[in-house]
Amino acid sequence: AQSVTQPDIHITVSEGASLELRCNYSYGATPYLFWYVQSPGQGLQLLLKYFSGDTLVQGIKGFEAEFKRSQSSFNLRKPSVHWSDAAEYFCAVGAGDDKIIFGKGTRLHILP
Amino acid sequence: NAGVTQTPKFRILKIGQSMTLQCTQDMNHNYMYWYRQDPGMGLKLIYYSVGAGITDKGEVPNGYNVSRSTTEDFPLRLELAAPSQTSVYFCASSPEVTDTQYFGPGTRLTVL
Numbered sequence: 003a004q005s006v007t008q009p010d011i012h013i014t015v016s017e018g019a020s021l022e023l024r025c026n027y028s029y030g031a032t033p034y035l036f037w038y039v040q041s042p043g044q045g046l047q048l049l050l051k052y053f054s055g056d057t058l059v060q061g062i063k064g065f066e067a068e069f070k071r072s073q074s075s076f077n078l079r080k081p082s083v084h085w086s087d088a089a090e091y092f093c094a095v096g097a098g099d100d101k102i103i104f105g106k107g108t109r110l111h112i113l114p
Numbered sequence: 115n116a117g118v119t120q121t122p123k124f125r126i127l128k129i130g131q132s133m134t135l136q137c138t139q140d141m142n143h144n145y146m147y148w149y150r151q152d153p154g155m156g157l158k159l160i161y162y163s164v165g166a167g168i169t170d171k172g173e174v175p176n177g178y179n180v181s182r183s184t185t186e187d188f189p190l191r192l193e194l195a196a197p198s199q200t201s202v203y204f205c206a207s208s209p210e211v212t213d214t215q216y217f218g219p220g221t222r223l224t225v226l
Binding site: 045047048096104106 | 147156158162164170172215
């Protein structure tokens with residue numbers, strides 16, 4: 003069965019700094035991968051997804067992620083964060099069995 | 115389109131009571147999912163459905179039941195509420211498993 007790990011529970015960055023959120027998955031073949039964002043008291047919104055093709059994926063709100071098969075990773079990046087990016091971020095993986103499994107999330111804090 | 119709607123928004127149950135969480139989508143999506151979200155634990159898949167009449171267990175199905183008699187509706191039933199079922203419940207839908215999941219606003223359930 004597939005699994006996903008987000009090693010960082012909390013991350014704090016200064017406004018304007020770059021950001022990288024880590025995601026590692028476990029699955030034998032090529033999974034399909036997602037990043038979602040959840041603002042306080044809200045449901046989840048898709049930032050980007052990957053299931054084939056170019057391993058560098060562009061998403062909404064200036065986010066991008068890179069699929070690295072050799073490292074079983076799908077890290078999320080943003081070159082310059084804004085205070086409005088403060089939220090919880092979830093990596094999710096699907097593996098061909100109709101289920102999507104979510105990681106435990108990384109809460110992003112932004113320093114002014 | 116209303117998207118994914120969930121009712122109720124909040125509910126307090128006593129131990130041993132039963133209730134149904136309602137979920138309706140108006141996007142004609144085949145796939146529907148129920149998740150629970152607990153602090154620091156991310157989203158755990160309870161049940162999912164790939165179409166009307168077809169349901170399957172997720173990661174944490176014990177204590178819950180579902181049905182899918184129509185494409186639009188995917189109710190989640192709690193038969194004998196327990197304090198461990200205190201959580202925020204999200205319903206989601208997608209056209210295919212590789213597509214974006216659209217989330218409802220959530221139901222906050224407390225069992226006392």
